[in-house]
Amino acid sequence: MAEKLLEIENLTAGFLTVGGTVKATEHVSLSLDKGQTVCLVGESGSGKSVTSLAIMRLIDYSGGAILEGSIRFQGEDLTKRSQDEMIRIRGNKIAMIFQDPMSSLNPVYTVGDQIAESIMLHRKKGKKEAHKMAVDMLRLVGIPAPEIRAKQYPHELSGGMCQRVVIAIALACDPDLLIADEPTTALDVTVQAQILDLLRSLQKELGMSILLITHDMGVAAEMADRIAVMYAGIIVEEGSANDIFARPSHPYTEGLLKSVPGLDGSRGDELYTIRGNIPGLSQLPVGCRFHPRCPHAKDICREKSPPAFRVTEGHHASCWMYMEEGGAAAWKNESKPEVSR
Ligand SMILES: Nc1ncnc2c1ncn2[C@@H]1O[C@H](COP(=O)(O)OP(=O)(O)OP(=O)(O)O)[C@@H](O)[C@H]1O
Numbered sequence: 001m002a003e004k005l006l007e008i009e010n011l012t013a014g015f016l017t018v019g020g021t022v023k024a025t026e027h028v029s030l031s032l033d034k035g036q037t038v039c040l041v042g043e044s045g046s047g048k049s050v051t052s053l054a055i056m057r058l059i060d061y062s063g064g065a066i067l068e069g070s071i072r073f074q075g076e077d078l079t080k081r082s083q084d085e086m087i088r089i090r091g092n093k094i095a096m097i098f099q100d101p102m103s104s105l106n107p108v109y110t111v112g113d114q115i116a117e118s119i120m121l122h123r124k125k126g127k128k129e130a131h132k133m134a135v136d137m138l139r140l141v142g143i144p145a146p147e148i149r150a151k152q153y154p155h156e157l158s159g160g161m162c163q164r165v166v167i168a169i170a171l172a173c174d175p176d177l178l179i180a181d182e183p184t185t186a187l188d189v190t191v192q193a194q195i196l197d198l199l200r201s202l203q204k205e206l207g208m209s210i211l212l213i214t215h216d217m218g219v220a221a222e223m224a225d226r227i228a229v230m231y232a233g234i235i236v237e238e239g240s241a242n243d244i245f246a247r248p249s250h251p252y253t254e255g256l257l258k259s260v261p262g263l264d265g266s267r268g269d270e271l272y273t274i275r276g277n278i279p280g281l282s283q284l285p286v287g288c289r290f291h292p293r294c295p296h297a298k299d300i301c302r303e304k305s306p307p308a309f310r311v312t313e314g315h316h317a318s319c320w321m322y323m324e325e326g327g328a329a330a331w332k333n334e335s336k337p338e339v340s341r
C-alpha cells in the first residue's frame with residue numbers, strides 16, 4: 001500500500017460576509033500518496049485556491065475559516081494546529097507556489113539573496129553556505145550561468161526564469177508536499193511546458209508529492225496521477241488520470257474534456273464550451289449544483305444533491321445518473337456513439 005501523505009476529509013471552508021457565512025468548499029475529500037501528483041481541476045471560482053489556502057491554514061488570514069472537516073498531513077490533523085505550529089509546517093514540510101512569479105518575488109533583492117534567505121531560514125545554514133547552495137538551487141531548476149543570475153534582480157529575468165526562481169525558493173526547504181496553484185498560467189505555452197517538465201523531473205529527483213491546481217485539463221493530462229474535478233465548491237469526480245480520461249463520468253468533466261483540443265480524441269476543430277456560468281456562492285442552485293448547465297439533467301437533479309457514486313474501484317462521480325445501473329451508459333450514449341474496440 002502506498003503511504004498516505006495528505007488526507008482531506010469532509011472539508012468545508014468559507015468566508016464571513018455581511019450577508020452571513022458563505023461556504024466556498026463543501027465536504028471536500030481528497031487524498032495524496034507519497035510521491036504522487038494530484039491535480040485539482042475546475043473553472044475559475046470553483047474553490048480550488050480556497051482548498052489550498054485551507055490546507056496551508058492561510059485561509060484564516062483572508063477573512064475565511066475552516067468550518068468542518070479534517071486535513072491529515074503525515075498523520076496529524078492540520079486543522080488542530082496553532083498558527084505558530086503552522087509556520088513551522090508551512091516553511092519546512094509544505095511549500096506553495098503561485099500563479100504570478102513576479103508578485104512572489106521581492107523586486108529589491110537579488111534572486112540569489114532571496115533563495116539564500118529561504119535556505120538560512122529553513123535549513124539553519126550560515127550566509128556563505130546558503131549563497132553557495134542558492135547557486136546550486138538555480139542550477140537545479142535549470143537556470144544557465146547560475147553564478148551570474150544569482151546576482152541579478154527579478155526584473156532582469158524573464159517570466160519563466162522568475163518562476164524557476166520561485167520554485168527554487170519553495171524547494172529550498174526540501175518540502176514533502178508542494179502545492180502549486182496555477183504555476184504556469186501567467187506564462188506562454190512553450191515556457192509553460194518547460195516549467196511542467198521541470199516540476200516533473202524535480203519530483204522524481206526529490207521524491208516530493210505535488211498538489212497541482214489548474215483550470216487546464218491539458219496540464220492535468222500531462223502531470224496528474226490522480227485528478228479531482230471541482231465544481232462550485234464540491235468535488236464532482238475523482239479518480240486516476242487514466243480513468244478520468246478514459247471514462248469521464250460526470251457531465252461537467254466531460255464538458256471540460258471536450259473543451260480542450262485533442263483530449264477527447266477529436267481533432268479539436270470544433271471546440272465545445274459548457275453553456276452558462278458557474279454560480280456565485282450566494283446563488284447556488286438547489287439539487288445538483290451543475291444541473292442548470294447539464295445537458296442531461298432530470299427531475300431528481302433539480303431536487304436533490306447527488307452523493308458520490310462509485311464508477312469503478314477508486315473512481316467516483318457525484319451524478320444521479322449513477323444511481324441506477326446502466327444510468328451512466330445512458331447519458332454517455334446520448335452524447336457520444338459507443339466506441340467499438
Ligand atoms: N477572501 C474571500 N472572501 C470572500 N469570498 C472569497 C474570498 N476568496 C475567495 N472567495 C470566493 O470563494 C470562491 C472560490 O474561490 P477560489 O479562489 O477558491 O476559486 P478558484 O477555483 O481558485 O478560481 P480561479 O481559477 O479563478 O483561481 C469564489 O466564489 C470566490 O469569490
Ligand code: NI
Binds near residue numbers: 049050
Ligand atoms: Ni485560484
